[in-house]
Each structure stands twice: as structure tokens, then as C-alpha cells.
Amino acid sequence: MTRAWYVLALSGAFLIAGCGSAMPVPATQMTASKADIRAAEEVGAPNIPQAALHLKMARDQITDADALIKDSENEKASLVLDRADADAQLAIELTHAANLKAKAADAMKKVQELKKKAAEGD
């Protein structure tokens, strides 16, 4: 439905602008950015505060892009979708970083525990 709406809005914009804008609706970018957001949600970005912040920014930018597309501001919408993509990717990497840090800390803790156990055992 949304997609049909985009196409409708795109045709409308062309009609209104009278072929004034050369930039088509950034539908592929939109799809890609949304996919990134979903990926960020799946890796657990909502659980990491810093990642959750960027995830929210990405979502807000999707909303903004939608509004810009409505206004036939396709070029701006494309730039905003780039931002959304960058935020979603950052959210993903921040989540991975936090998870890996936690795992590393866990591994270090295990080593310490083993050493302690060994020291007690000796």
C-alpha cells in the first residue's frame, strides 16, 4: 500500500512540477535503510543505550524522508535516507561492539576465575 502510495505521489509530483525534478523517488534507498533498521533491531540495538539512540534517529529520518518524498523533495529525501542508513549501521556496529566487549570481559573473568581456582587448588 505504502509503495503504491509512493508511486502515486511520485506521479503527482511529476505532474505538479511539470517534469521540474530530474531525481526519481529513492525507493531502493528507502528499502535498504529500512532493512538496516530491522537488522539493527534484530542484533539487539534497542538493548544498548547508545545504539538505541541512533536507531531512533534512523527511524525519525525515515519519517522525515517519507514527508520529503510526499513534498516531491526527492533529492533531500535521498540525503536523509543516507543519514538514516548511516545511523542504522552505526547502531548495528555499536551493538556488536558492546556485545563483543561484554564477551571479552566475560572471557577475562573466566581466566581470572581459573587462575584463582588454580591458586586455591595448589
Add this chain to the structure above:
Amino acid sequence: MKTTRYSRQFGPLALAGVLAGLSACGAATPSKELVAARSAYDAAAQGKANKLVPDKVLTAKQALDRAESAFKSDPGSFKERSLAYVAERKAEIADALAEQAEAKASMGHADESYKAEQDRLRLAAKKKAEETKKALEANQRHLKEVRDKLAQQGSKLDAAGKALKKQEAELAARKKELEAQQDALKKEHAAREEAEKKYKAAMASLQEMAKVQQDQRGMVITLSGSVLFTTGKADLLPIAQEKLAKVATVLQNQDPNKKIVVYGYTDSIGTRGRNQKLSQARADTVRNFLVQRGVDSPRISAVGKGEDDPVATNKTAEGRANNRRVEIVVN
């Protein structure tokens, strides 16, 4: 037409940019997004990201370059800001990836340490087990030595016990032997005492019936002729045999090396030649009787003395009776 947040936000700035562009020579001011992007990039480029994820830093640099070129061509534009925003995120992504790499490296170190520690523990446990095993083996060896020693001592003890038993048996045998010897000795002693008693008794009864005295010839037993023989004959009277048996007993108890001589004597009645013969016959009779009674024949001889060596006067009957005699000399 709906006004977006961006047009509201960036509208006046865009206008200022346009004005700046129109003034042509006025210096352009970078947007706050670009400033933020530059500083984020600098941080990434100077920090660990440059070492750990250089390709991501390069990506951030390219994004920043795009923002910078947008700033040059169209300062303050929406495009410049957007590209700068993206460039800042790319720099931050590089930082996040650097942290991931660091975390991975530290995980790797931790795993290595964990494995190394496990190996160390395993080795220590193995070493301890080996030491324990060695100690156990040493203990067992020691135990075996002790057991062997004990067994040795046990067999020595057994041998000593056997030797002791043997000695005891020998001792018992010797004791028995000794007792037998003592018994024999006692018997011998008893026999000797018995013999001595007999001898003493014989001697005592002999002394009652005969004169027994010591002179230079030795022990001299003098028997009266009238007790032994009828007048003029050499045959023994029955009572004489009894008396001579006692004499034989006494003689048998004398030293066997000593010689015995039987002397026959008469009184001076009758011829000298006849007296000589009679005395010899009488001495022979006595001698024979004594030999018959167990006196060793080679020791004993008989001598007839006739009327020689009178011990009393031949003038009186008493004197003549004393001269008729038999003397047995032991020397």
C-alpha cells in the same frame, strides 16, 4: 505544500549561504555538522581505528571528502550538512569497528590465557600425579625391603630357634648321660662301699679268728694250726674252710700287684724232715683252697718252713700250739 523540518531548520542558513555566494569574496563558514564530522574523523584517524580498521577510516575519509566538496561548491547547503552528518557517522562506525576488533583481540588473548592456564593446570596435575605415583612406588619399595628384612630376620630366628632346640636336645642328652654316669658312679660307689663293707666285715671276723699284724714283711695273717688241721695231717678241718673263705675275701680286696706267700710252720715235735714235709703240704693245701676261692693263682705261692722261726718256746704245750701255724704274707 508541507514545509519539512529541514527547510524550517536550514532555511535561514541556506539563505545566508546564498547571500555569501552572491557576495563572492566572503569566506564561507562550515556547518556545525561538518565541524563535528571533521573532529570525528580526526579522532578516528589519530586513534586506534587507524591501526585496527584502516579501510573503514578510509571510507570515513571519503565520506568527509564528499562533504567537504559539497561545502566548497555549495557551503551551508542541505547536501553539505547531510553528507557531513553521514561522514560523522562513518567515522563513528570506524571507531565502533575498532572497538570490536579490540574486543575480539582481547577475547583471543583471554582464550589463549585460558588455554595456557588450563595446560598449565593439566601439566601441574600430571606432574603431581607422577610425583604421587613415584612416592607411592618408593613407599612400596621401602615396604618390600622391610618385609624382606623381616622375612630374613624371621628365618634367622627360625634357624636360631632350631639351633637352640638342638643345643637343648644335646644338653638334655648330656644331662641324661651325666645322670647315667652319676648313677653308674653311685652304683660303683655303692658296690665299692659294699665291697669295702664286706672286706671290713671279713677283716673284722678274720681278726677275731686270726692275728693280723704289720711287720717288715708286710701284712701278716697268722692262723693257728690247730684250728686248720688235725694233728699230723694236711687236710683242712670243715671249720677251717669257713675261716679260709673269709681270708680269701680279704685277699681278693688287696692290691692285685701284691704277692701272697703262704708259709707253713710246725712245732719241734717229730723229725725235722717230717716237719718240713708236713709244713709244705699244709701251705700247699691252704694255697690251693685260696686259689679255689678266687685268689689269682700266679700271685700266690706256698712255702713249708718246718720247725723254723718259732714264735714261742717249744718246751710248753701253749708255746708249741703257737708255733703250729700258717702265716699268709701279703707284700
